[in-house]
Amino acid sequence: MKDKSRMIAELKTIIKPYVQDQEAFGNLDEDTDFINDLKVNSANLVDIILDIEDKYDIEIDNESMEKMLTVRAALEVVNKKLGHSYDSPQE
Amino acid sequence: MNQSVVITGLGVVAPNGVGLVSFLKAIQKGSSGIRFYPELKDLGFSCCIGGIPEVSEELKREYLTDLQLRNFNSSGILYGCIAGMDAWSDAGLSATEKVDYNSGTIFGTGMSGTEKYREAIYKVDAGKVRRLGSTVVAQTMASGVSAYLGGILGLGNQVTTNSSACTTGTEALLMGYDRIRTGQADRMLVGSCSDHGPYLWGGFDAMRVLTYKHNDTPEAGSRPMSASASGFVPGSGAGALVLESLESAKNRGASIYAEVLGGAINSGGQRGGGSMSAPNGDAVQRCISGAVRNAGIQSTDIDLINGHLTATSKDYFEIQNWSQALKLEGLHFPYVNTLKSMVGHCLAAAGSIECVASVLQLKHDFIAPNINCTDLHEDIVQLISPDKIPRTIIKKDIHIVAKASFGFGDVNACVIFKKHK
Numbered sequence: 001m002k003d004k005s006r007m008i009a010e011l012k013t014i015i016k017p018y019v020q021d022q023e024a025f026g027n028l029d030e031d032t033d034f035i036n037d038l039k040v041n042s043a044n045l046v047d048i049i050l051d052i053e054d055k056y057d058i059e060i061d062n063e064s065m066e067k068m069l070t071v072r073a074a075l076e077v078v079n080k081k082l083g084h085s086y087d088s089p090q091e
Numbered sequence: 092m093n094q095s096v097v098i099t100g101l102g103v104v105a106p107n108g109v110g111l112v113s114f115l116k117a118i119q120k121g122s123s124g125i126r127f128y129p130e131l132k133d134l135g136f137s138c139c140i141g142g143i144p145e146v147s148e149e150l151k152r153e154y155l156t157d158l159q160l161r162n163f164n165s166s167g168i169l170y171g172c173i174a175g176m177d178a179w180s181d182a183g184l185s186a187t188e189k190v191d192y193n194s195g196t197i198f199g200t201g202m203s204g205t206e207k208y209r210e211a212i213y214k215v216d217a218g219k220v221r222r223l224g225s226t227v228v229a230q231t232m233a234s235g236v237s238a239y240l241g242g243i244l245g246l247g248n249q250v251t252t253n254s255s256a257c258t259t260g261t262e263a264l265l266m267g268y269d270r271i272r273t274g275q276a277d278r279m280l281v282g283s284c285s286d287h288g289p290y291l292w293g294g295f296d297a298m299r300v301l302t303y304k305h306n307d308t309p310e311a312g313s314r315p316m317s318a319s320a321s322g323f324v325p326g327s328g329a330g331a332l333v334l335e336s337l338e339s340a341k342n343r344g345a346s347i348y349a350e351v352l353g354g355a356i357n358s359g360g361q362r363g364g365g366s367m368s369a370p371n372g373d374a375v376q377r378c379i380s381g382a383v384r385n386a387g388i389q390s391t392d393i394d395l396i397n398g399h400l401t402a403t404s405k406d407y408f409e410i411q412n413w414s415q416a417l418k419l420e421g422l423h424f425p426y427v428n429t430l431k432s433m434v435g436h437c438l439a440a441a442g443s444i445e446c447v448a449s450v451l452q453l454k455h456d457f458i459a460p461n462i463n464c465t466d467l468h469e470d471i472v473q474l475i476s477p478d479k480i481p482r483t484i485i486k487k488d489i490h491i492v493a494k495a496s497f498g499f500g501d502v503n504a505c506v507i508f509k510k511h512k
Contacts, residue, residue, distance in 0.1 A: 044158075
């Protein structure tokens with residue numbers, strides 16, 4: 001698995017353009033919720049997913065996408081797709 | 092109750108000037124905004140010239156946020172937002188934190204985001220629909236421009252987009268006028284916009300209604316009312332006007348450009364010589380005389396006609412219709428000009444850009460020159476005096492301007508503006 005703090009930094013770069021609450025963005029951690037904390041417009045979640053796909057050269061299916069509402073969930077999905085599974089068998 | 096309706100703000104994004112200051116200078120000077128576009132030549136267009144407003148990346152960023160500009164590819168919406176936001180601030184209004192239920196917008200277009208739609212079609216056809224992202228709908232829906240403006244300004248009255256081909260802008264103005272006059276809104280931002288580029292202009296090129304004779308002389312390409320008129324030059328851009336009840340304008344202490352006295356909208360029903368692309372003359376005349384009647388003026392009160400006059404063989408027919416509707420000819424005919432000689436035919440944006448030009452002429456007491464018509468069409472000069480078709484600027488106190496637009500589908504709109512004392 002990739003270094004977690006490096007991945008959070010990469011994720012921050014990706015979501016920055018969509019963030020409407022800069023203060024919450026400054027305090028971002030694994031528990032941060034994209035919509036409730038960062039006030040990302042829900043329509044932009046699909047754009048964040050596409051940007052993540054481009055960054056890591058992965059494809060995120062609808063089911064995984066629905067789960068990606070927090071930083072933690074996003075990290076889990078990306079790691080899983082990259083084959084750096086924490087607890088589930090590799091696909 | 093019938094409220095008086097006045098104009099308190101203007102905004103414009105035109106091929107020969109972006110922003111009121113540069114547009115005013117351009118129409119006083121008679122500057123052409125028509126250029127040669129190699130892209131059109133490479134694509135095999137017969138007409139390789141057109142009118143595209145110059146909007147720099149920096150300017151875009153003054154109006155739209157980085158997030159709004161992310162994956163943004165809709166020139167008409169961009170032009171509409173710039174013109175609309177400019178008009179709003181020109182009227183002394185600002186975007187509100189809370190929704191303003193007394194202000195709305197009717198901002199028309201023909202098509203939205205043709206380039207954006209092209210991107211989307213390529214992705215869909217490649218089986219990549221999920222890669223479209225969230226931005227396709229807002230940038231390609233017809234009402235995209237009014238939706239953007241409504242959100243940016245916080246408008247809570249009617250927020251909609253009208254569409255009636257080249258009549259769109261003038262129709263939007265009259266629809267907003269009705270809404271204020273009948274007490275349903277205090278302020279309406281009205282206007283229209285049009286994309287530029289091959290995907291919008293191609294259909295007109297294919298119909299052979301564009302000139303192919305001026306690819307080497309673009310600035311001379313748009314020649315309304317001239318013997319050598321050989322088709323129109325496609326343009327693009329946006330015009331916007333803030334309409335307001337006189338009461339609201341006075342309460343705010345807003346400065347007033349002009350009053351909208353009235354107007355008329357109709358269709359020739361594609362009968363009596365009318366068709367998808369040609370006007371029924373009887374309907375055009377009814378529209379003009381209806382506007383004069385609704386405005387409560389006499390035809391002799393009109394100082395200036397800002398015509399539709401696109402530089403096709405129909406220009407004579409239009410002049411004839413004005414002449415018969417107003418029962419004026421020769422030296423008694425009002426001055427007549429057309430902005431299209433400078434900017435081409437801005438399609439859905441034409442009516443609103445030309446309404447802005449009309450109001451500026453009223454406000455600043457001048458009649459803009461008709462460029463490129465040194466060789467006036469002989470049928471036209473048999474009907475009206477050539478002195479009434481100024482080729483250079485005339486500085487003159489003018490009080491009443493009649494502006495008309497006509498469009499595909501045999502649709503007509505005519506509005507009467509009056510200087511506000």
